[in-house]
Amino acid sequence: MKIKYNLLKNEKNTEARYGTIETNYGTYETPMFMPVGTRATVKGLSPDEIYDLKSGIILANTYHLWLRPGEDLIDRAGGLHKFMNYKGPILTDSGGFQVFSLARPKDITEEGVKFKSHIDGSKLFLTPEKSIEIQNKLDSDIAMSFDECIPYPATYEYSKDSVERTIRWAKRGKSVFNNPRQSLFGIVQGGEYEDLRKHCALELVKENFDGYSIGGTSVGENKETMYKMVSYSTKYLPKDKVRYLMGVGDPIDIIEGVIRGVDIFDCVLPTRIARHSNAFTKYGKINLKNSKFKEDFTPIEPDCDCYACKNFTKAYIRHLVTLNEMLGSRLLSIHNIRFLTRLTEDLRECIKNDNIIEYKEEFIKNYYGDKDYLKIETTGQGE
Amino acid sequence: MKIKYNLLKNEKNTEARYGTIETNYGTYETPMFMPVGTRATVKGLSPDEIYDLKSGIILANTYHLWLRPGEDLIDRAGGLHKFMNYKGPILTDSGGFQVFSLARPKDITEEGVKFKSHIDGSKLFLTPEKSIEIQNKLDSDIAMSFDECIPYPATYEYSKDSVERTIRWAKRGKSVFNNPRQSLFGIVQGGEYEDLRKHCALELVKENFDGYSIGGTSVGENKETMYKMVSYSTKYLPKDKVRYLMGVGDPIDIIEGVIRGVDIFDCVLPTRIARHSNAFTKYGKINLKNSKFKEDFTPIEPDCDCYACKNFTKAYIRHLVTLNEMLGSRLLSIHNIRFLTRLTEDLRECIKNDNIIEYKEEFIKNYYGDKDYLKIETTGQGE
Numbered sequence: 001m002k003i004k005y006n007l008l009k010n011e012k013n014t015e016a017r018y019g020t021i022e023t024n025y026g027t028y029e030t031p032m033f034m035p036v037g038t039r040a041t042v043k044g045l046s047p048d049e050i051y052d053l054k055s056g057i058i059l060a061n062t063y064h065l066w067l068r069p070g071e072d073l074i075d076r077a078g079g080l081h082k083f084m085n086y087k088g089p090i091l092t093d094s095g096g097f098q099v100f101s102l103a104r105p106k107d108i109t110e111e112g113v114k115f116k117s118h119i120d121g122s123k124l125f126l127t128p129e130k131s132i133e134i135q136n137k138l139d140s141d142i143a144m145s146f147d148e149c150i151p152y153p154a155t156y157e158y159s160k161d162s163v164e165r166t167i168r169w170a171k172r173g174k175s176v177f178n179n180p181r182q183s184l185f186g187i188v189q190g191g192e193y194e195d196l197r198k199h200c201a202l203e204l205v206k207e208n209f210d211g212y213s214i215g216g217t218s219v220g221e222n223k224e225t226m227y228k229m230v231s232y233s234t235k236y237l238p239k240d241k242v243r244y245l246m247g248v249g250d251p252i253d254i255i256e257g258v259i260r261g262v263d264i265f266d267c268v269l270p271t272r273i274a275r276h277s278n279a280f281t282k283y284g285k286i287n288l289k290n291s292k293f294k295e296d297f298t299p300i301e302p303d304c305d306c307y308a309c310k311n312f313t314k315a316y317i318r319h320l321v322t323l324n325e326m327l328g329s330r331l332l333s334i335h336n337i338r339f340l341t342r343l344t345e346d347l348r349e350c351i352k353n354d355n356i357i358e359y360k361e362e363f364i365k366n367y368y369g370d371k372d373y374l375k376i377e378t379t380g381q382g383e
Numbered sequence: 384m385k386i387k388y389n390l391l392k393n394e395k396n397t398e399a400r401y402g403t404i405e406t407n408y409g410t411y412e413t414p415m416f417m418p419v420g421t422r423a424t425v426k427g428l429s430p431d432e433i434y435d436l437k438s439g440i441i442l443a444n445t446y447h448l449w450l451r452p453g454e455d456l457i458d459r460a461g462g463l464h465k466f467m468n469y470k471g472p473i474l475t476d477s478g479g480f481q482v483f484s485l486a487r488p489k490d491i492t493e494e495g496v497k498f499k500s501h502i503d504g505s506k507l508f509l510t511p512e513k514s515i516e517i518q519n520k521l522d523s524d525i526a527m528s529f530d531e532c533i534p535y536p537a538t539y540e541y542s543k544d545s546v547e548r549t550i551r552w553a554k555r556g557k558s559v560f561n562n563p564r565q566s567l568f569g570i571v572q573g574g575e576y577e578d579l580r581k582h583c584a585l586e587l588v589k590e591n592f593d594g595y596s597i598g599g600t601s602v603g604e605n606k607e608t609m610y611k612m613v614s615y616s617t618k619y620l621p622k623d624k625v626r627y628l629m630g631v632g633d634p635i636d637i638i639e640g641v642i643r644g645v646d647i648f649d650c651v652l653p654t655r656i657a658r659h660s661n662a663f664t665k666y667g668k669i670n671l672k673n674s675k676f677k678e679d680f681t682p683i684e685p686d687c688d689c690y691a692c693k694n695f696t697k698a699y700i701r702h703l704v705t706l707n708e709m710l711g712s713r714l715l716s717i718h719n720i721r722f723l724t725r726l727t728e729d730l731r732e733c734i735k736n737d738n739i740i741e742y743k744e745e746f747i748k749n750y751y752g753d754k755d756y757l758k759i760e761t762t763g764q765g766e
Contacts, residue, residue, distance in 0.1 A: 046714075083699055297461075313460065315456070326427040329709075
């Protein structure tokens with residue numbers, strides 16, 4: 001079935017919205033954070049563990065799965081759900097972001113993008129039709145249109161040409177799309193230029209996609225610019241379709257995105273920082289390798305309900321990460337993903353109670369202290 | 384409490400025995416296989432997962448924990464159980480094996496062993512008293528006496544001197560042992576010489592240890608020699624105490640050990656081979672990287688009840704291990720440990736049914752085919 005978004009409540013003072021999305025694998029509340037399972041595995045975690053974190057949808061990367069093990073193999077396995085044995089919904093990206101970030105040099109034409117594999121340097125060609133064909137075979141629940149993800153900064157002229165191409169590519173992809181149990185999203189690009197974002201959004205909306213993504217943020221701009229890009233996009237999107245901000249998972253960015261009307265987020269951040277021994281906490285990120293945790297026999301966060309916090313101390317996790325024991329990054333991944341899903345649970349409550357601004361201010365005070373977070377550069381996507 | 388071994392049934396045709404051991408954390412059936420959690424973690428697995436594999440006791444390494452994070456830290460954490468949050472019984476070794484295998488060069492005197500840390504080269508000194516003191520603080524359920532683990536081959540003269548020292552060391556350790564909830568085992572050494580094994584066993588038995596280990600096998604001898612070493616030891620051990628064959632986990636060695644009257648085994652093999660993409664199966668080890676599994680959409684073993692076999696195909700696990708995804712070695716570790724615990728469950732049934740020899744012959748036919756397994760060199764211990 002096509003996903004269905006139900007808008008249940010608007011927050012009084014902002015664009016924030018509480019809703020649900022109905023999918024092939026159940027109905028989930030939004031705002032929502034999706035963990036990233038780049039290569040059909042959320043690094044270190046079993047599908048059961050991910051499901052228990054109450055994330056709902058997870059993301060898998062078309063580019064990576066196209067190269068290894070290949071969409072035909074996954075098709076013969078019975079699709080991505082069966083291949084990785086995940087019982088919740090799965091969203092696939094288009095491969096566009098990876099082509100533009102991982103695989104260089106590239107040659108962008110109207111037809112598609114020629115580039116070299118980041119694995120063995122072999123020549124590859126990805127087109128809007130090919131991206132859809134791969135995703136149709138992967139049999140995810142939600143597929144993305146193939147887009148050009150431009151760097152930041154980019155000139156107005158380049159951004160304009162690119163956005164027109166992205167719109168044409170979205171239409172071409174949609175015309176070959178043929179998986180009836182899959183939904184297809186259009187991706188709003190346009191860099192930092194409001195008129196381009198608006199134009200892109202309105203053109204895509206004419207095509208009546210099943211949902212809309214916001215791309216081209218989280219590419220090195222500062223947070224203030226990112227938030228503008230988001231506002232310039234959500235502003236022109238229909239109320240009755242879900243909005244997904246791609247590759248964004250810094251806690252404050254999730255809050256600011258929700259305030260601007262975003263429903264879904266994804267990011268590798270929680271698992272990537274876990275592999276570098278970091279944990280999210282209410283009071284900012286902490287590095288578990290720090291010697292101050294050597295004899296800290298309390299959990300990462302005493303009020304967190306995750307498996308790591310309910311069962312292990314910082315001292316034990318420090319022991320594990322210091323010795324590069326796998327269980328260390330696994331426990332930190334569990335905590336970090338749960339931290340972000342708990343954040344979205346909080347935000348849903350805030351929307352119901354019309355107090356998201358107070359929540360945000362309190363969050364910033366605790367998380368950043370005296371730092372001006374608006375000047376922080378965004379981090380890239382991809383593991 | 385001290386552990387208590389209950390001998391419930393002798394197999395009619397061999398020395399194999401079925402029994403139970405009562406511990407601080409429940410009663411478990413023997414023969415039993417213990418997974419190894421070298422540094423207070425069974426590599427990649429959570430303590431809950433290990434417990435669910437029905438292994439019962441797990442092993443942790445005194446040498447590694449002494450160096451990092453240190454026994455005092457674990458003592459302040461409330462002991463090893465609380466530190467790593469394992470709800471089953473834990474056995475610690477004495478550190479002897481690691482001192483003789485990992486840490487070189489060494490200087491063995493009557494007092495103890497001087498050696499250099501394998502981590503930073505710092506000078507260390509381990510004595511029988513120190514080993515017990517460390518283990519008392521770790522607060523495992525079962526502690527080992529400090530012994531000299533001699534290489535193979537070793538001359539009769541060297542082995543004789545060494546075994547006398549091992550007996551004196553066992554007595555010294557016992558005299559300072561002071562943890563009332565912990566049990567203490569003596570370790571039978573003596574290399575390949577029956578009179579030395581006998582002498583060691585009888586001298587230790589006079590001390591009335593809570594159980595007896597068999598050491599100095601799995602040091603590069605062939606299987607035939609290993610099995611002799613085991614027979615030379617179990618033959619002289621009391622029926623009413625548990626027997627533990629240290630560092631042995633090759634499936635056929637478990638079977639042959641059980642036939643010779645061994646109750647408990649431990650080995651890093653299931654987790655170590657998992658990290659090299661290997662899985663135990665009834666028909667021998669398989670390497671999941673092998674391209675023949677690329678589109679094999681069946682589990683590792685269709686009749687295995689482990690989480691990996693119940694949920695994932697060889698094709699998916701091959702995908703994971705080919706890309707070095709953590710979940711791959713985790714799933715293989717789960718399967719391999721469960722393979723060995725299922726083997727011990729089978730052996731318990733064989734003892735009850737007096738058909739262990741038939742079981743062994745069938746096992747060898749399936750597992751080795753035409754290979755003469757008796758000529759295979761034993762692998763070393765330690766991860």
